[in-house]
Amino acid sequence: MINYLAEGLSALKIKLTDHVLQKEIEFIDEMLRWNKRINLTSITDRKEAIEKHLIDSLMLLKYLGDTEIVLDMGSGGGFPGIPLAIAEPKIKFVSIDSVGKKINFQKHIKRKMGLANLSIYHSRVEELTQQGFGETNYPLIMSRAFSSLQMTIDYALPLLTTGGRVLAMKGPEGESELENLGSLLKKHHFMEPEVSNYTLPYSQAERSIIVLTSNQPDKSDK
Numbered sequence: 001m002i003n004y005l006a007e008g009l010s011a012l013k014i015k016l017t018d019h020v021l022q023k024e025i026e027f028i029d030e031m032l033r034w035n036k037r038i039n040l041t042s043i044t045d046r047k048e049a050i051e052k053h054l055i056d057s058l059m060l061l062k063y064l065g066d067t068e069i070v071l072d073m074g075s076g077g078g079f080p081g082i083p084l085a086i087a088e089p090k091i092k093f094v095s096i097d098s099v100g101k102k103i104n105f106q107k108h109i110k111r112k113m114g115l116a117n118l119s120i121y122h123s124r125v126e127e128l129t130q131q132g133f134g135e136t137n138y139p140l141i142m143s144r145a146f147s148s149l150q151m152t153i154d155y156a157l158p159l160l161t162t163g164g165r166v167l168a169m170k171g172p173e174g175e176s177e178l179e180n181l182g183s184l185l186k187k188h189h190f191m192e193p194e195v196s197n198y199t200l201p202y203s204q205a206e207r208s209i210i211v212l213t214s215n216q217p218d219k220s221d222k
C-alpha cells in the first residue's frame with residue numbers, strides 16, 4: 001500500500017519519505033477500523049480511502065508555503081488536517097469540527113501517533129472566537145468538502161489575518177460557486193481568486209482548490 005500511495009502522490013508531483021508514507025497508511029488504516037463502529041466516511045475500500053482522502057488532502061502540501069499555523073474548518077475524520085500534520089511536523093494544525101464522535105477519533109489519532117503539532121477542538125467554527133479556543137488570527141485557513149464557498153468565506157473572515165489565505169478544496173462545482181459569489185470577494189477585500197483544477201491519479205475524479213487571498217488593509221474594517 002505504501003507504493004500505491006507513493007505512486008499516486010508522484011503523479012501529482014508530491015514526494016514524501018518512506019517514514020511519512022508509513023505513518024499516513026497507519027492513520028488511514030486506523031480511520032477505516034474506527035469507521036466500522038462510528039460513521040466517519042462513506043468510503044470503506046482501502047485503496048479508495050488512500051486516494052480520495054490521503055492523496056487528495058496531501059495536495060495541499062503545495063499550498064502551505066512558510067506558514068507556521070493553519071486552521072482546518074469542519075475537519076470531520078481529520079481531512080485534510082491530519083495527513084498534513086503527519087507530513088509537516090513543524091507546522092501547527094488546528095482542527096475544528098462540530099461532531100463529537102469525529103473529534104474523539106481525531107484526539108485518539110493525536111495520542112496514538114504522537115502528533116504534538118495538532119490541536120483539536122469540538123466546536124462550531126462560528127463559535128470558535130466566543131469560546132476562546134486557540135488562536136483567533138490565522139494566516140491560513142483551509143477546508144475540504146465543508147460548506148458553500150460563501151459560508152466558508154463568512155466563517156473564515158473573522159479568523160483570518162490581514163493578507164491571510166483561505167484554501168477551499170472542492171469538487172468540480174468549485175468554479176460555478178465562485179462565479180455565483182458576485183461582488184462578495186471585492187466587498188471583503190479579497191484579491192482575484194486562483195483556481196487549481198486537478199485530477200486524482202487512479203479514479204480520475206476531478207477536484208479543485210480555490211485560493212482566496214485577503215488584501216484587507218486593516219482588520220477592523222471588516
Ligand SMILES: C[S@@+](CC[C@H](N)C(=O)[O-])C[C@H]1O[C@@H](n2cnc3c(N)ncnc32)[C@H](O)[C@@H]1O
Nearest residue numbers: 074075076079097098099123124125144145146
Ligand atoms: C462533508 S464533511 C467533510 C469533512 C472533512 N473536511 C473531509 O474532507 O472529509 C463536513 C464536516 O463539516 C462539519 N461542520 C459543518 N458545519 C460546521 C460548523 N459550522 N462548524 C464546525 N464544523 C462544521 C461537519 O460536522 C462535518 O464533519
